[in-house]
Amino acid sequence: MEIAVFAVCAAIVIGGALGVIVTRHPVHAALSLVATLFGIAVLFLTLDAQFLAAVQVIVYAGAIVVLFLFVIMLLGVDRVENLRTEPLGGQRPLAAGIGVAVLVLALLFTIAASSGGFGGDTVATGRPAAVAPEFDSCTAVPKALEGSGAAVACDGPEPISNIRQVAWWVFTDYVWAFQLTGLLLTVAVVGAVVLARQRGGADDETGEPVPDPAPEAVG
Amino acid sequence: MVGTGWYLALAAVVFALGAVGLLVRRNPLIMFMCVELMLNAVNLTFVAFGRDLTDLGGQVSVFFVLVVAAAEVVVGLAIVVAIMRRRAGATADDVSILRG
Numbered sequence: 001m002e003i004a005v006f007a008v009c010a011a012i013v014i015g016g017a018l019g020v021i022v023t024r025h026p027v028h029a030a031l032s033l034v035a036t037l038f039g040i041a042v043l044f045l046t047l048d049a050q051f052l053a054a055v056q057v058i059v060y061a062g063a064i065v066v067l068f069l070f071v072i073m074l075l076g077v078d079r080v081e082n083l084r085t086e087p088l089g090g091q092r093p094l095a096a097g098i099g100v101a102v103l104v105l106a107l108l109f110t111i112a113a114s115s116g117g118f119g120g121d122t123v124a125t126g127r128p129a130a131v132a133p134e135f136d137s138c139t140a141v142p143k144a145l146e147g148s149g150a151a152v153a154c155d156g157p158e159p160i161s162n163i164r165q166v167a168w169w170v171f172t173d174y175v176w177a178f179q180l181t182g183l184l185l186t187v188a189v190v191g192a193v194v195l196a197r198q199r200g201g202a203d204d205e206t207g208e209p210v211p212d213p214a215p216e217a218v219g
Numbered sequence: 220m221v222g223t224g225w226y227l228a229l230a231a232v233v234f235a236l237g238a239v240g241l242l243v244r245r246n247p248l249i250m251f252m253c254v255e256l257m258l259n260a261v262n263l264t265f266v267a268f269g270r271d272l273t274d275l276g277g278q279v280s281v282f283f284v285l286v287v288a289a290a291e292v293v294v295g296l297a298i299v300v301a302i303m304r305r306r307a308g309a310t311a312d313d314v315s316i317l318r319g
Contacts, residue, residue: 006221010229017233020252021240033252036233040259043226047266049278052285059285064255064292071296072248075303092243099239106231114224162278169279181286188290195297 005046012039026072030065037061050162226267234260245310247299251292258288 012035019032037060044053170178237256244250262281269277306313 002221006225010225013229014232014236017236017240017256020249020256021236021244026246026248029249029252033255036256037259040263043229043263044266046221047226047270049266049269049281052262052266052278052281055282055285059289060255060259064289067292067296068248068252071300074300095239095242098242099235102238103231103235106234107228110224110227110231113227114222165275166278166282169275170282174279174283177283181283184290185286188293192293192297195294195301 002046005042009039009042009046012036013043027069030068030072033068034061034065037065048162051166223267223271227264230260230263230267233257233263245312247302247311247314248296250311251295251299255288255292258284 016032016034016036016039020029020036023029023032037056041053041056041061044050044056234257237253237260240253240256241250244253262284265277265281265284267277269275269280302314
């Protein structure tokens with residue numbers, strides 16, 4: 001069953017990726033990208049990453065691809081790239097060669113690593129297993145913090161949910177990275193507004209601010 | 220259970236396709252989509268290794284990669300819109316107007 005899910009998702013993912021790079025119309029490429037992203041979201045589910053699967057659908061399919069489509073529509077949907085012309089001589093064979101080289105190298109490393117096994121005990125992970133706090137079977141709070149008020153009571157032997165585990169790491173060990181991503185998003189929004197607004201900012205004669213016709217950049 | 224190696228192989232294929240698309244296509248929007256493909260391939264390896272090593276750090280890393288990808292797309296598309304305003308029908312070759 002799981003193998004069937006993986007095979008179907010892999011076919012969707014690879015088909016969508018091919019669609020992105022071979023379709024002439026940008027809208028079709030964006031829709032192929034959605035197929036790929038959904039396939040990867042299902043693969044996340046099979047890898048026990050429920051939170052990331054949901055975020056993948058919401059952020060990628062719901063926000064990023066919509067932003068792509070919005071820009072495509074804004075710039076004109078009828079512009080179709082002519083794929084027959086090759087502006088740089090020999091670019092495509094070279095690109096195909098580089099792609100094949102990347103693929104072969106990556107697969108070789110994968111095979112080499114697989115034969116040795118990926119097991120956490122045999123590979124140096126950089127994060128020894130002892131550092132990871134042992135999670136209480138019910139509260140997802142490390143046992144060291146029990147009784148400090150951080151533990152949430154629950155009734156019944158529920159397994160720890162993926163979201164609680166991810167949240168635990170994000171808000172403890174990785175809290176500085178989390179804060180920095182907030183700063184990054186703020187900078188990105190400000191930069192997008194600055195880049196996408198019209199030059200001048202105010203009408204020269206009346207002094208009235210020019211209405212901003214580019215709200216699409218706020219993402 | 221599907222082995223980790225299969226996920227890594229699939230991610231390698233998607234990464235290679237994204238790299239080829241980035242090199243071949245001239246429409247800046249399609250090039251951004253190819254960058255997203257490559258980022259997603261790397262995300263898949265993160266989660267696959269995270270499961271294999273029973274380390275949740277892989278999933279947390281993917282969370283941050285998602286945020287960075289969103290910020291990158293927002294700024295990149297704003298640049299594309301700004302360039303297209305100056306020169307309709309611009310391709311990636313026309314981005315050389317950014318050079319002073």
